[in-house]
Amino acid sequence: MIQRAYLDNNATTPTDPRVVDEMLPYFSEQFGNASSRNHAYGWEAKEAVDHAREQVADLIGANPNEIVFTSGATESNNLALKGLLNEGNHFITCATEHKAILDPAESLAAKGIDVEILPVQSDGLLEINELQKKISDHTRLVSIMMANNETGCTQPIKELSTFTHSNQGLFHTDATQAVGKIPVEVSDLGIDLMSFSSHKMYGPKGIGALYIRKGTKVGSLIEGGGHERGIRSGTLNVPAIVGFGKACELCKQEMREEGSRIKSLRDKLEQSLLSIEGTQLNGGKENRLPNVTNIAFSGVDSERLLLSLNGLAVSQGSACTSAVVEPSHVLKAMGIPDQLANSSLRFSLGRFTTDEEVDFAIQKVTEAVSKLRA
Ligand SMILES: Cc1ncc(COP(=O)(O)O)c(C=O)c1O
Numbered sequence: 001m002i003q004r005a006y007l008d009n010n011a012t013t014p015t016d017p018r019v020v021d022e023m024l025p026y027f028s029e030q031f032g033n034a035s036s037r038n039h040a041y042g043w044e045a046k047e048a049v050d051h052a053r054e055q056v057a058d059l060i061g062a063n064p065n066e067i068v069f070t071s072g073a074t075e076s077n078n079l080a081l082k083g084l085l086n087e088g089n090h091f092i093t094c095a096t097e098h099k100a101i102l103d104p105a106e107s108l109a110a111k112g113i114d115v116e117i118l119p120v121q122s123d124g125l126l127e128i129n130e131l132q133k134k135i136s137d138h139t140r141l142v143s144i145m146m147a148n149n150e151t152g153c154t155q156p157i158k159e160l161s162t163f164t165h166s167n168q169g170l171f172h173t174d175a176t177q178a179v180g181k182i183p184v185e186v187s188d189l190g191i192d193l194m195s196f197s198s199h200k201m202y203g204p205k206g207i208g209a210l211y212i213r214k215g216t217k218v219g220s221l222i223e224g225g226g227h228e229r230g231i232r233s234g235t236l237n238v239p240a241i242v243g244f245g246k247a248c249e250l251c252k253q254e255m256r257e258e259g260s261r262i263k264s265l266r267d268k269l270e271q272s273l274l275s276i277e278g279t280q281l282n283g284g285k286e287n288r289l290p291n292v293t294n295i296a297f298s299g300v301d302s303e304r305l306l307l308s309l310n311g312l313a314v315s316q317g318s319a320c321t322s323a324v325v326e327p328s329h330v331l332k333a334m335g336i337p338d339q340l341a342n343s344s345l346r347f348s349l350g351r352f353t354t355d356e357e358v359d360f361a362i363q364k365v366t367e368a369v370s371k372l373r374a
Helices: 019-022 042-061 072-083 099-110 130-135 157-168 238-274 302-308 330-331 355-373
Strands: 067-070 090-094 114-118 139-143 172-173 195-198 208-212 279-281 292-297 343-349
Touching: 019 238, 042 067, 042 238, 067 072, 072 099, 072 139, 072 172, 072 195, 072 208, 090 099, 099 114, 099 130, 114 130, 130 157, 139 157, 172 208, 238 279, 238 343, 238 355, 302 343, 302 355
Parallel strands: 090 114, 090 139, 139 172, 172 195
Antiparallel strands: 067 208, 195 208, 279 292, 292 343
16 A cells, blocks of 8 residues: 555656656766857757757747747746836736736736736636737737646637737747647647746756747847847756756657546546535536646635645645635636635646555545544
8 A cells, every 4th residue: 555645746747767867967977068169068068958959849849949948937937928028018818827927917017017817717718708808909918828737727729829919919828737748739829939847747847948939029037148049048957958858758759648548547536536525626627637636625624634635745726825825816716715715625647646646545535524524
């Protein structure tokens, strides 16, 4: 019988051992600076970065020179928003975005950018007519996430981008939770800019990318040295980039099979947990990632529930951003009452999740809920 289980893959994933193997030589053997042009150490590092850039681009159907490496999706989102928006511009996003969009949006609003935050429906989906109501000729950028980190809800990106383009705006998506889990082709989806991150797809932490469609001009946040075509200066983290590239290659090869295996484990977990009395699924069953379920256990405080789940790693439907536990802004935006949001848990499965771990989770949660209710 196992003693612990990790069902928090939307927070981060373990680095795939095949990724680690690929990275290792770039720490102490091929340790060159990819910008050193005068010797083989530099050339080797540059070659490794070029190869990784191709692997990353290949996963999303982009051209390698449309990829800018960053420290992760938080930086990519900041770069997209702050690198494009100037005082007086109109910017549209939505209420269920990650804080890595909502916080920069708030600081841009304080600098004179006109920020519009669209509501979502109870299933988490953004209706195209909400965008229709607010978009205008002055809208410079629309940013809508591809898949939500808490519920897995996937937005109608192609429709949203088409509509944005017909109004002469640019379309950005935070695809951090989608890339590597579901097929993403930037051209098919009409995406101009896209943020994504290595540690959500079995690569190392601290590395990510911003896809910038050729011809789109983005200002830089970090200057000095002119790396990444002047958009993001700073010595490239070669081992991490190599790992990110390998992680993308593996996702491309394995995503389809992996997705259906994970989905059947997720469905088994979800069905079992929803058979407990007084539970409900947060968000719709359609249009979502294959690896996530978010469930409310009415009458049970999720904080106390988490503490009773010895050995089971899952996430709360609320955020401990200050001394007070606040209901998740995502669940709140979907109209879920605070009390239910504070009774919710997110379970996110991944490449290394086993059937045994799912059984362990079902047993732990079922026992804990009945104990706490008693
Ligand atoms: C949707 C989404 N955007 C952005 C981020 C931030 O990503 P990173 O950790 O790479 O900065 C996360 C991480 O939780 C996320 O889920």
